[in-house]
Amino acid sequence: MRLRCSKAVDVKRDMPKAVLVRHYGRLAARYDRRWQAYLAQTLGHALEALRVSGTERILDVGCGTGEFARMAVERFPKVSIVGVDAAPAMVGLAHTKLTGCSRATFQMSRAEALPFGAEEFDAVVCANTLHHLPAPRQALQEWVRVLRPGGRLIVVDWCRDFWHCRLMHYWVKLFDRTYTAMLRLGELRKLAEEFGLTVERADRFMAKPFYGMLCVSARKASLPAPLARQADEDVEPIAQHETSGSP
Numbered sequence: 128m129r130l131r132c133s134k135a136v137d138v139k140r141d142m143p144k145a146v147l148v149r150h151y152g153r154l155a156a157r158y159d160r161r162w163q164a165y166l167a168q169t170l171g172h173a174l175e176a177l178r179v180s181g182t183e184r185i186l187d188v189g190c191g192t193g194e195f196a197r198m199a200v201e202r203f204p205k206v207s208i209v210g211v212d213a214a215p216a217m218v219g220l221a222h223t224k225l226t227g228c229s230r231a232t233f234q235m236s237r238a239e240a241l242p243f244g245a246e247e248f249d250a251v252v253c254a255n256t257l258h259h260l261p262a263p264r265q266a267l268q269e270w271v272r273v274l275r276p277g278g279r280l281i282v283v284d285w286c287r288d289f290w291h292c293r294l295m296h297y298w299v300k301l302f303d304r305t306y307t308a309m310l311r312l313g314e315l316r317k318l319a320e321e322f323g324l325t326v327e328r329a330d331r332f333m334a335k336p337f338y339g340m341l342c343v344s345a346r347k348a349s350l351p352a353p354l355a356r357q358a359d360e361d362v363e364p365i366a367q368h369e370t371s372g373s374p
């Protein structure tokens with residue numbers, strides 16, 4: 128299987144940053160209203176995949192207007208969420224939307240170069256943004272870097288497995304310069320595995336009005352691979368313990 132966007136890309140040089148900023152600058156104010164039904168479904172799906180129960184710290188990459196953050200703090204009462212986005216107008220709206228909520232903060236950043244240290248987050252979510260990224264491999268590497276061992280990456284995006292999405296690809300490419308490409312479910316799964324993640328959930332679904340979507344939830348190993356192997360070897364077979372005390 129060949130990954131379409133796997134070539135090394137100088138993101139700073141290649142990313143149409145000015146185009147992106149202009150595009151979302153124009154769209155920001157009506158974004159939530161225009162995409163209401165689509166957002167409810169796709170972000171609902173991401174929330175479902177996320178399903179956390181404690182004080183997890185979550186990073187939302189390409190957070191847009193902060194709609195996912197709004198839904199997440201409402202649904203999960205103890206989590207905190209940091210949203211990053213490259214478009215100032217979207218980050219501005221996210222700030223406004225969640226003013227007064229100390230559990231949600233937002234800042235400007237590119238998805239491929241995050242201003243965070245290693246292993247800072249319990250989960251990284253990227254919804255409806257992967258199709259903008261010229262270097263998904265670079266981005267994924269960065270997301271895995273900021274994920275703590277045992278943490279989860281959740282990606283929801285358009286999916287090239289649907290025939291009408293393959294047609295849509297050419298249409299969107301013509302009219303939207305912020306669009307790069309969409310992946311197949313298998314491509315994203317393979318990419319996640321290349322970075323040492325274990326894919327726990329991978330599914331496709333439809334979002335209104337006609338978008339074919341993918342959702343992948345993948346977990347970073349709890350221990351570095353060599354240590355994990357060693358830990359496995361160190362465990363004595365359970366049967367020995369169980370039978371040793373029996374009559």
Ligand SMILES: C[S@@+](CC[C@H](N)C(=O)[O-])C[C@H]1O[C@@H](n2cnc3c(N)ncnc32)[C@H](O)[C@@H]1O
Pocket residue numbers: 142147151166170188189190191192194195211212213214217236237238239253254255256259260
């Ligand atoms: C379709 S919107 C999705 C926003 C939000 N995740 C949602 O589902 O409503 C895509 C967002 O990704 C952001 N974006 C695109 N490329 C980006 C990049 N390289 N780094 C950070 N944000 C990016 C855009 O500015 C935009 O806000």
